[in-house]
Amino acid sequence: MNRWNGAGRRIHMQEVGTRDGLQAESVFVPTADKIGLVNSLSRAGMAKIEVTAFVSPKAIPALADAQQVMLGIERVPGVIYSSLVPNVRGAERAIESRTDELNLVMSASETHNLANLRMTQAQSFQGLCEVAALARQAALAVNISLSCSFGCPMEGEVPEDTVLAWCARFIDEAGAGGITLCDTTGMAYPSQVAALTARFRAAWPDTELSLHFHNTRGMGLANVLAGIDAGADRFDASLGGIGGCPYAPGASGNVCTEEVVHALQLMGYDTGVDLGRLLDASSRLPALIGHETPSQIVKAGRRLDLHRPPRDLEAIRERAEARAV
DSSP: OOTTOOTTOBOEEEEOIIIIIGGGOSSOOOHHHHHHHHHHHHHHTOSEEEEEEOOOTTTOGGGTTHHHHHHHSOOOTTOEEEEEOOSHHHHHHHHHTTOSEEEEEEESSHHHHHHHHSSOHHHHHHHHHHHHHHHHHTTOEEEEEEETTTOBTTTBOOOHHHHHHHHHHHHHTSOOSEEEEEOTTSOOOHHHHHHHHHHHHHHOTTSEEEEEOBOTTSOHHHHHHHHHHTTOOEEEEBGGGOOOOTTSTTOOOBOBHHHHHHHHHHTTOBOOOOHHHHHHHHHTHHHHHTSOOSOHHHHHOOTTOOOOOOTTHHHHHHHHHHHHO
16 A cells, blocks of 8 residues: 555544543533534534543533533434443433444553543453443444553553453454554554554454544654554544543644545545535634634645735736846
8 A cells, every 4th residue: 555645545534523622621612512513524524423422520521411412413324423431321321312333441551541540451341341231232333442552651652462452352352343542642653553553454354443643742644644554444533633631641632633634635535524614613613612723724724725926916027027137
């Protein structure tokens, strides 16, 4: 595969901004505006949208309206509407709210798992299996997001074998249909991404694999391209590049959805996304969250969004030609 020529290859873009992004904001975005964002993303052609999280409102007050949002959105055929659930009660609420897929989270690092989830990895896995069993009864898809797959800010390197051993347990014991390898704090680098992605693909060619990158150290897009080269075709991204893990010191936002789509489309990949509609949605974010977003495409425009020449261009030309005589 050649990263410089997409040749129409399909890349599935999965939006996490309405969950991973908004949960990190200090303001509460009104329910109607959340619904409007999700609807805009659906119409823009996202393959999957992680709409919200069914967690305790005390833990994440920004997503206290999870049920109202999930029940209030428009359902566009072909779009998967996912939600993060931490436990059986959250899963029950998500199922009642017509969620298509349950996204469950644990960490490849014991230290991060304790800090983020207040449980050991063994306790998390047991709870995860209980939720997965409930999902099977409801005929819902289950995805497991494995945090710190590319490194832990407190432990350092996380061995590939450790990551893949957890993946094996998720698939074989919990019956997960999808796995997301998460670069929770932006520690991933391209050759590492390529190696881990290739090993996963070789071991489980029929399991849905997603990659989730942060742009903390400016390597987000490079990591996406490395993942594509190694066989990945599903990527999480966040509208405007917002988000970050509150239990991951120094973690900035996710890779920016519109930046990734813009780059991949220029390279010939088929993302299925209407970039204009995506930019319209992203441009609404600052008014909702009270600050600018990291999105460079919103600031600078697309590559061929041209600017008017100076009004006195002809006069400049005449002076230049007169000097040449």
